[in-house]
Amino acid sequence: MNALTGLFRDWMPSQRWFGGKGREWAGVEEESFFLDRSHPVLSIHRVTVTYTDGATETYLVPLSWRDHAVEELALAHIGTVAHENGENHAYDAMRDREATASWLTHLADGATVGPMRFVPGEGAEIPAGLPGDIVSTEQSNTSLVYGQEAILKLFRRLEPGLNPDVEVHSALRRTDNPHIAPLLGHAEIDHDRDAGTPPATVFMLQRFVPNASDGWLLATASVRDLYAEGDLHADEVGGDFAADSERLGAATASVHADMAQVLPTEEADRDWFTTVARQMTERLDAAIEVVPQLAEHADGLRAVYAAVAENPEPVVRQRVHGDLHLGQVLRTATGWIVLDFEGEPARPLAARRELDSPMRDVAGMLRSFDYAARHMLVEQPGDQQRAYRAQEWAERNRSAFCAGYAAASGMDACGNSPLLRAFEADKAVYECVYEARNRPHWLMIPLQSLSRLTAADQRGEPRP
Known part of the structure; x- marks a missing residue:
């Protein structure tokens, strides 16, 4: 093992974007090239981690290099590599502001540097020369904001093929849909020339949306306003969110309609319904191994999934968001x-590009309203008054979202659909596994949702 791969082995597991936390490494290899030889020097590394179970993952790691330590970059310091005249200091280049302008300079030029090709969008105005500031809330990817002009998202995990976020935004650019941020360009890198695989997407650049508010923060602020009013209902509180939820439903329907216009669609056949039901059941069985509390809901959930296999409703499959929430x-x-049409990052890229029902996105947003309503109950699980208010807020905003979607699409998306109910249940099962592994005290939120859903199903009532 050389000094550089040793640094990666020590540093990568602590990074938020690294997906192999807790897995034992069997080995690590890296390939690199220089993207910029000015000051600071910028190098690009493809780091391939092999785990003891034989699986491999490849990550993109840009490094900036300096011949002395820089105090203000202490939190970005990765380590030092000795050479005959001393040592070089390696920094996380995405946190080294002086190293961030190169991405846009090369994109504006449509350059090819080593195995990396920069592809500017047709007619796109790229703010070359601006430095970028890191977005601290990132998880599976890393983003840089360039002034008020653009935002760059670096895809840390490399997979062969065009990332769905680039593919979908590129297609939607032709529709002038008002509910997306236009794509300005992207870059790709040869993934494995010997195997003849397609290049992997390195990053995408979009127009920055200034003065925008995060949907989750707005929704949870509305919930706090409701909790603060002891004797008012959700529609009487000044921070009522229902009008925003209705507009969000309409925006979602608009994006779905334009995706169907510019990307492939296909009528779902009986095999698709059967496959969806089987996959959901398999995920449930695997989830019970992680979350034993799911066993008490298993029979009800299997009935919900079985109803999908017998579902008579016509479904047109299309490209969807795949991970839609507030x-x-x-x-x-x-x-x-x-934002973020790449789908669930933990799923293989090919699976994220498959045609699906738009109801998967609707279900994801309905689950998000449940989370927004109930997240503050985690600290006071026995407060029945708050629990009642949470249910009231969730029902009001879920209904408003559905009304907005229906008005814009002409389709009753949130009726008593077996498919939508199953998508919601499947998402809640996923949430149970996530919470059990990351936030056990939040597990009550998806478990309680499953309890309500399966109880209603057993009584033959509409979904709560």
Whole structure:
């Protein structure tokens, strides 16, 4: 092992974007090239981690290099590499502001540097020369904001093929949909020339949306306003969110309609319904191994999934968002913007590009309203008054979202649909596994949702 791979082995597991936390490494290899030889020097590294179970993952790690330690970059310091005249200091280049302008300079030039190709959008105005500031809330990716002009998202985990976020935004650019931030360009890198695989997407650049508010923060602020009013209902509180929820439903329907216009669609056949039901059941079985509390809901959930296999409703499959929730939308002065069309990052890229029902996105947003309503109950699980208010807020905003979606699409998206109910249940099962592994004290939120859903199903009532 050389000094550089040793640094990666020590540093990567502590990074938020690294997906192999807790897995034992069997080995690590890296390939690199220089993107910029000025000051600071900028190098790009493809780091391939092999785990003891034989699986591999490849990550993109840009490094900036300096011949002395820089105090203001102490938190970005990765380590030192000795050479015959001393040592070089390696920094996380995404946190080294002086190293961030190169991305846009090369994109504006449509350059090819080593195995990386920069692809500017047709007619896009790229603010070359601006430095970027890191967005601290990132998780599976890393983003840089360039003034008020653009935002760059670096895809840390490399997979062969065009990232769905780039693919969908590129297609939607032709529709002038008002609910997306236009794509300005992207870059790709040869993934494995010997295997003949397609290049992997390195980053995408979009127009920055200034003065925008995060959907999750707005929704949870509304919930806090409701809790603060001891004797008012959700529709009487000054921070009522229902009008925003209705507009968000309409925006979601608009994006779905334009995705169906510019990307492939297909009528769902009986095999698709059967496959969806089987996959949901398999995920439930695996989840019970992680969350034993799910066993008490298992029979009800299997009945919900079985209803999908017998579902008579016609479904047109299309490209969807794949991971839609309140944290993926921004409210501006003129309406809602939908972000991050890459789907669930933990799923293989090919699976994220599959055609699906738009109801998966609707279900994801309905689950997000439940989370927004109940997240403050975690600290006071026995407060029945708050629990009642949470249910009231969730029902009001879920209904408003559905009304907005129906008005814009002409389709009753949130009726008594077996498919929508199953998508919601499947998402809640996923949430149970996530919470059990990351925030056990939040597990009550999806478990209680499953309890309400399966109880209603057993009584033959509409979904709560």
